[in-house]
Amino acid sequence: MVHAMIARHYLYGGYYPVGGSWRIADTIIPRIQATGGEVFTYARVARILSDGGRVTGVEMSDGHVIQCGTVVSSAGVANTFGNLLDAEVAADLGYAEKLVSVEPSFAHLGVYIGLKDTAENLGLPRTNFWIYPSNDFDADVEAFERDPDAEFPVVYISFPSAKDPDYENRHPGTATIEIVAPAPYEWFRRWEGSTWGKRGDDYDAFKAHLGERLMEHLYDKLPALRGRVDYYEVSTPLSTNWFGGYQQGELYGLEHTADRLRSDWLTPKTRLKGLWLTGQDILTCGVTGAMMAGLMTTTAMVGLRRMGPLMKRIFN
Ligand SMILES: Cc1cc2nc3c(=O)[nH]c(=O)nc-3n(C[C@H](O)[C@H](O)[C@H](O)COP(=O)(O)OP(=O)(O)OC[C@H]3O[C@@H](n4cnc5c(N)ncnc54)[C@H](O)[C@@H]3O)c2cc1C
Numbered sequence: 001m002v003h004a005m006i007a008r009h010y011l012y013g014g015y016y017p018v019g020g021s022w023r024i025a026d027t028i029i030p031r032i033q034a035t036g037g038e039v040f041t042y043a044r045v046a047r048i049l050s051d052g053g054r055v056t057g058v059e060m061s062d063g064h065v066i067q068c069g070t071v072v073s074s075a076g077v078a079n080t081f082g083n084l085l086d087a088e089v090a091a092d093l094g095y096a097e098k099l100v101s102v103e104p105s106f107a108h109l110g111v112y113i114g115l116k117d118t119a120e121n122l123g124l125p126r127t128n129f130w131i132y133p134s135n136d137f138d139a140d141v142e143a144f145e146r147d148p149d150a151e152f153p154v155v156y157i158s159f160p161s162a163k164d165p166d167y168e169n170r171h172p173g174t175a176t177i178e179i180v181a182p183a184p185y186e187w188f189r190r191w192e193g194s195t196w197g198k199r200g201d202d203y204d205a206f207k208a209h210l211g212e213r214l215m216e217h218l219y220d221k222l223p224a225l226r227g228r229v230d231y232y233e234v235s236t237p238l239s240t241n242w243f244g245g246y247q248q249g250e251l252y253g254l255e256h257t258a259d260r261l262r263s264d265w266l267t268p269k270t271r272l273k274g275l276w277l278t279g280q281d282i283l284t285c286g287v288t289g290a291m292m293a294g295l296m297t298t299t300a301m302v303g304l305r306r307m308g309p310l311m312k313r314i315f316n
Pocket of ligand 1: 043044045046074075076079110180243244245246251252278279280281285286287288290
């Protein structure tokens with residue numbers, strides 16, 4: 001059902017925020033501040049503190065402690081129960097056992113491309129490309145997991161600047177393209193723990209090779225772009241780990257198996273009083289999945305009866 005909903009959403013065209021994806025944060029932050037909230041970036045939580053079955057606060061990675069009775073975590077359940085809660089607490093509440101029953105979703109490579117001409121002049125489409133080497137997706141994934149030089153089982157290409165009617169006002173005479181393709185985390189495990197931008201020549205060479213292969217997929221579909229690319233940068237599952245905190249680079253959080261979607265513990269309310277979950281792991285992946293998870297968590301926290309008036313206040 002979840003897949004059918006996502007497929008239907010794309011069949012009639014997707015959505016793209018005017019002004020670029022950062023407008024999502026830019027629109028939400030003033031709303032949070034208007035109600036007395038604060039937003040911090042580069043503020044990593046090291047531990048969720050609890051005492052006697054209740055949340056008592058969070059300890060930041062710089063040792064600073066914020067005392068509070070309520071914590072809502074969208075850092076993913078693997079992080080929340082596996083890293084942020086003390087191991088003893090997670091085991092006592094049964095979460096250590098539950099975590100073993102779920103898998104991370106596939107990790108990915110990203111290619112972020114800049115061009116020195118407009119999307120219009122370059123003839124960039126507004127649609128996304130989904131490129132498959134054959135109809136046997138499962139066999140293609142298996143072959144790829146065994147051999148990094150096998151065909152990518154899927155390559156996704158999108159054209160953000162072509163979709164954004166405001167882009168030309170902000171960055172005249174330029175365009176952007178994004179490529180996303182799967183890549184098993186295992187291929188990168190040997191560089192685990194290294195620092196972003198300083199992972200070594202062998203890592204850079206492997207990354208460059210994968211990036212060149214993905215660029216060929218782009219040129220295969222749009223040959224006129226050869227020689228027009230100004231710059232590109234490749235990300236790996238270690239980049240997703242570095243920037244997003246996903247331990248195995250799993251951009252979509254937990255694997256979307258039937259068991260996961262049936263489980264009774266991936267819900268907003270946790271077994272620790274005052275700790276709530278939100279984000280893609282308690283519903284389904286994607287921006288809309290995460291947004292609706294936010295609505296679910298709010299509803300669970302304030303109760304259905306208070307939700308109506310709250311929605312009126314938010315949207316009026
Ligand atoms: C390249 C790429 C392209 C994508 N394109 C699309 C698309 O076109 N459409 C779509 O619908 N979805 C897309 N997605 C997927 C989408 O981004 C995710 O499904 C969505 O962001 C999940 O939202 P979330 O709030 O659950 O988690 P996140 O957006 O990952 O937010 C979790 C936040 O928690 C923070 N965090 C983690 N650990 C800690 C800690 N210890 N302390 C403090 N903060 C912490 C992370 O830094 C992160 O900011 C894309 C993803 C990627 C990587």
